[in-house]
Amino acid sequence: MIDLAGPQTDVVPKIVRLHQIKVPVELRANRGTAIITNPELTVLDMAMMGKWAALCEGLRRGAVNADSLARANDLVAHRLKTGVRKECLARAIGNPWSVPEMNLQMLYRQAGIDGWVGNRKISCGEHLVVPDIAFDVPKLIVEVDGRKYHTQVASFEADRARGNWLTADGWRILRFTPMMIWNEPETVLEQTWAALAAWRRA
Incomplete structure (x- = not known):
């Protein structure tokens, strides 16, 4: 199904769903x-249609950010549902680059786990890496390893190299899969709390 929006609703193919709006x-x-x-x-x-992958892709490409979405929202607030609108802006603040990352960030927020940033560049000597989630204190990285992005040889190799540079720079790394986040959220939280607690005991 293809969704189009415009000021006119002429005859369109069956695979197209047309919305009449003013932009x-x-x-x-x-x-x-x-x-x-x-x-x-x-x-x-x-x-509004529950398709959150568009938000993640827009953030990953740098096409949108939390501030630009807020400005756009102000211009069309009269036609967007308040709850969904606020949820979109809240999710954008964490800068998730994939839906599984977004789900993990939401899980952390609901559990009161803070002090992290999403997809921020970190300098490891002469190398710049962008981990999914980073806690500056206690230098903890959380990576979401989905098969969609880690099965190709180049992606797999780059991911291993990135992890090695982070480890060499003193970062510890937790790895979760999308299935773990979705099906075993309690385990994900327990392991995250344990990693944070281990630093406090050190």
Whole structure:
């Protein structure tokens, strides 16, 4: 199914679902002769449909951020559901680059685990790495290892090298899979709390 939004609702193919809306000029973008919604409005609209992958991809590519989404939200607040809108802005603050990362961040927030940042560049000597989640104190990294991103040879090799540079720089690493986050959240929290507690005892 393809979702389109525009001011007119002429006859369209069955695979297309057309929404009649007014799009503020500030939230429009030109692609050749076509006018489309800009990344921020696209992400907000996709969130309304429960499609959170668009938010994560927009953040990963640097096409949107929490501030730009908030500005876009102000322009269309009258037509977006308040609850979903607030949820989208809250999820964007953690800068998740995948839905499993977003789910882990939400789990941490609900459990009161704070002091972490998502996908921030860390300098390990001459090398820059971007871990999924980092606690500056106690230098703890949390990685979400999904098969979708770690089965290709190049991705697998790069991930191992990144982990080695972090370890050499004094970081400890926890690794969770999307299935663990979804099916065993209590275990994920217990292991995270244990890693944080171990630092306090050291």
